[in-house]
Amino acid sequence: MQNAPARSAKTILWVAIIGAAATSSLAMGIRQTYGLLLLPMSAEHAVAPWAFGLAVALHNLTWGLAQPVSGSMADKYGSGRVMAVGGVFYLIGCGLPAIFPTNAMVLLGIGLFSGFGVACAGTGLALAAIGRLAPPEKRGEYIGIASAGGSLGQAAMVPITFGAIGWLGSAGALAMLAVTALLIIPIARNIEWRPAPRVGAPAAGLMGLPGLAKRALADRDFALLTGGFFACGFQLAFLTTHLPSHIALCGLAPSLGMTALMLIGLFNIPGSWFCGWLSSRIKPETGLGWIYLVRTLAIAAFAVSTPTEWGTMVFAAVMGFVWLGTVPLTSAAIARRFGVGDLGALYGVCFFSHQIGGFLGAGAGALLLGVTGSYDAFWPVMIVVGLAASVLNWMTKPPGARPLPA
Known part of the structure; x- marks a missing residue:
């Protein structure tokens, strides 16, 4: 009987964990396909490539x-409820351009509503919930x-x-993605549907978010x-959006994208x-530095080499890892430095920088393609x-869990 609570x-x-993997699969998988739709939406519905980009x-x-x-709402009210709302946003975001495939609806649906959808249902909230449920010594691994x-x-x-x-055509594919996003709603009930019990100060919540962000960013x-x-957002958004188009422009088969x-x-x-697994064994920032270096070396090698089918697949495999x-x-x-009480909100503050990079990477790539007809200057x-x-x-100092100053 003593082991019953532990088993529970x-x-x-x-x-x-299974629910977080499933919702992340749906939320992140849907947005991973947007690069495939850029050229078909242009050919079938005259949606301008610059508008889609x-x-x-x-x-x-x-x-x-x-x-x-x-993130701050999930910290206070539970990740599952916010993630379910994300499924509804995704339904609207993919459904609008599926029904009305125009420049304006693509900007509204994919640009705004699906952005809200992935913010609520993506990896940020799912992994913050796992971080709160997992024991500290196994947190990174879980x-x-x-x-x-x-x-x-x-x-x-x-x-x-x-x-x-x-x-089905590009609009039909978007409709399929919209319906698929509805699966997020029932799955989210299994991921911290109610806020986790807390020890110490309560979560900052939405009202406390500005002060929390200010104090966090004051930490060197x-x-x-x-x-x-x-850089993560800058590199990945460009590749997700424009790699299929770059491959096609190089004269390789579109299916290679x-x-x-x-x-x-x-x-x-x-x-x-x-x-x-590595995050529990080394300083996380050291690992991050090596990841960015490996990515950058792979990008450099891909940029200077002659595009081939095998070279593209090797590049994709290295980047994927x-x-x-x-x-x-x-x-x-973040959890090592500040604990897990406000992990969703603090990850969100850090992630905002990621998405500024993503905005510039995807947007600048689209503008460059429209002006020059290629991506050569971007690499x-x-x-x-x-x-x-x-x-x-690599400039960061060794982390140690500590509360944010009041």
Whole structure:
């Protein structure tokens, strides 16, 4: 009988991990497919490539603005309830451009509503809930498992959506994604549906978010961590949005873009688990610095080499292994410094920098394509930004859990 509470807590944790992986699979998998839709929406419905690229850029910015808000609400009221709302936002975000495939509806649906959807239902809230449920000595590893499971959707949704575009057209594929997003709602009930019991000060909540953000950013090491996260969003948003188009412009088969995105999702599964495991064994910022360096070297090699099918697949595999490994490491770094009481909100504050990078990466890529017809001038910028992120993370001091000053 003495072991019953322990067994119950362990069952709750593993149910939450499976639920977090499932909701992350759906929320992150849907947005992973947007790059596949850029050219078909243009060909079938005259949606301008600049408008679709700008919509994805706006999606990233909306996600970044909404993440601290959704995180603070999840810290106070429970992640599951906020994630269920995210499923509704995603339904609207993909449904509007499916029914009305115009520049304006793409900007409104994908740019705004799906940005709110992923802010509520994506990895940030799911992994914050796991961080609160997991024992401290295993926190990074369990976050890594949930993050790795969430990568399944990124791998699966890409070929499914690619097939749906061929069968249903781009608008039909968006309608399929909208209906799929509804699955997030029942799954979210298994992930911290009510706020977790707290020891010590209560969560800051929405009203306390501005003060919490100000105090966190005054911490030198948190500010460096946040600055490095900018590069993550910058590099990944550009590749998610524009890699399929870049491959097509190089004269390679359009299906290779789908294959590359699928490989990124597949290799992200072991990569996310490994980075979560690693976060319990080394200083998380050290691992982040190496991730940014590996990414940057891979980008540099891809940029200077002649585009080939095998070269693209190797590049996708390497990038996939370190694709979302930053998430468990960043979550672990924040939890080590400040505890888990406001983990959702603090991750959201840090993540806002990530999404400013995503907005600039996706948006600048779209503008560059419209002006020059290629992405050649963008690759050197990606390299410089990645190297800067490595340096910022290596400049941080060893973490130690401490409360934010009042």
